[in-house]
Amino acid sequence: MKKTLAACLLLAGCGNLDHVGRAPEFSPIDSSNERAAMYSALPESSDPTTATSASSLWTAQRSSLLGDHRAGHRGDILTVVVEINDQATLKDSSGRTRKASSTAGIPQLLGIPQILDAGVLPGGATSSSLVSANTSSTFSGTGNISRNEKVTLRLAATIVEELPNGVLRIEGMQQVLVNDxxxxxxxxxxxxxxxxxxxxxxxxDKIANAQISYGGRGMISDIQSPGWGQQITDQIMPF
Incomplete structure (x- = not known):
């Protein structure tokens, strides 16, 4: 059992050793949705909506001076402009104070309080103030959040699907390899x-259900990330 556990931990630790000494590889594009959309797109000449006279100087085709060069069909390419400049400042302050006082006694009850006062109750206690309690609590809290994010990117995306209502689904990927x-x-x-x-x-901001990811992988990213042992320790430690 101990040998099996040690072997599992050793394999987990060696999971990232396959790219040691090598630069990260580009993701394959042969199986991407963008490639499939481009290969299945119909040429412009087969689209009946663009049929015009071949002898006309002003045609509706995209190669024409007055043609619509915007993407609109499966397989077409367009540019996505990402310009995020978000700033947010949140401040919160709260305070709470509570005081309570309670006193209970029996001044008259068939002469019983007088009997108790005569010597039954200890140390000067009287039946008129049998119970006396005071409570006090104070709470104060302050929170402050400040965030500033700015991202400016441009990349090409491909129309991979035309929905029945005319909405277009797009996907785009860009990879840049610099110094491994x-x-x-x-x-x-x-x-x-x-x-x-x-x-x-x-x-x-015109993209519905937008999913934008900008990250990196390589030697520098691996160094900046905590080791697998540190990540496991952070998860299992209760403190």
């Missing part, structure tokens, strides 16, 4: 065709 450090940028969500500008761009 991979930077991954992912975006996905739903957009309306009307929100795509004439420059074939869409702002991130």
């Amino acid at each position: 450090e991979m930077r991954d940028l992912l975006v996905s969500g739903y957009i309306r065709p009307d929100d795509i500008s004439r420059q074939n761009e869409v702002a991130y």
Whole structure:
């Protein structure tokens, strides 16, 4: 049992050793939704909505000067502009004070209080003040949260699905490898065709159910992350 546990811990610790001495590899794109959408998209000439006279100088095709160059169909590419500049400051202060006093006695009850006062009660206690209690509590709390986030990014995304109501589902991925450090940028969500500008761009705040991820992996990221032993200890320690 002890040998099995030691072997499991050893394998867990060696899980990240497969990329030691090597730069992170790019994610494969052969099985991505973007590639599938591009390969299944119909060419423009087969779209009946763009059929125009071949002899006309002004056509509705995208290659024309007056054509609509915006993405609108499965497999088309557009630019997603991410400009996040969020600032938030929250302050909270609360205080509570409570005082209570209670006194109970029996001045008259068939002569019993006089009998008790005559010598039954100890040390000067009287029946007129048998119980006396005082309580006091004070609480004060203060909280302060300050946040400032700014992210500016641009990346190309692909329309991977056209929904029946005309809404478009987009997905985009960008990977940059610099000095053995991979930077991954992912975006996905739903957009309306009307929100795509004439420059074939869409702002991130126009994307419904937006999922935007910007992170990294590599030697620097591994060093900045706590080891697996530290993570396990943080989870199981009660203090």
